[in-house]
Amino acid sequence: QTSKKWAKRIQDEWRILEKNLPDSIYVRANESRMDLLRAVIVGADGTPYSDGLFFFDISFPVEYPSVPPEVHYHAGGLDINPNLYSNGYVCLSLLGTWSGSHNENWQPSFSNVLQVLLSIQALILNEKPYFNEPGYEDFKGTPEGEIESLEYNEEIFLLSLKTMDYSMRRPPKHFKDFVKDHFHSRAKDIMVTCKAYMSGAQVGCLVKGGIQDLNRGAKSCSPNFTGSLPAHMDMLVKAFTKLGVKGL
16 A cells, blocks of 8 residues: 655656666656666776666665665676676675665665665766675775786676677567667677777776776786686677677
8 A cells, every 4th residue: 555645755866867867777667656767877997887777676665765765786697896796786885785884874865866876877887886795895996806806807807798688589578669779879889899909998987988087998908817818808708799780
């Protein structure tokens, strides 16, 4: 049983999303179920998630907004981030799934779904996800920590490529055309990124138009990474070709 107040708050959430979503986040509501949303976040340039699609299902409990929404990540069985588990669990203070300060926790009068999505984009799918692991942030900026972070980015980029393939093979319901259009338009950019990393640019340093950090870009990726990347590129070429992409 839900109340009129509950329904009005969700309609308010829809209006906030409609007016304020950035170009890199898309949300669809369920016409027959007000308590459900499905969102997709496009991986940002300068991160190991660039041009990938990351899908989330959002559910509003009957107690909402007294309690935060429930969020499930379409993981496909892959661990692509310390905060996104292979079973779909999303670890975030705003959702009450991780401890945080008062300002970081859900506040019924002020918090909303837009903040949740922006937090996932900025705090989870960021340029150095290695430091999302509890305790690892203390090593940020140290030579040892940065080396571990770069190696982790290589692993995550390969998993992100697998996620792309998974999204194309099994697009979430009502997002099939969206997935097809996205990868049809981004396929060549994705392959250019892969080739740049094969040529030595560090994972995460590439943005549209060039390398954002010359010092990082001048370093070579690990032999294990460059040895594994061609097979992943072949996988994507086959997937992109099935979508009708030409000239790869």
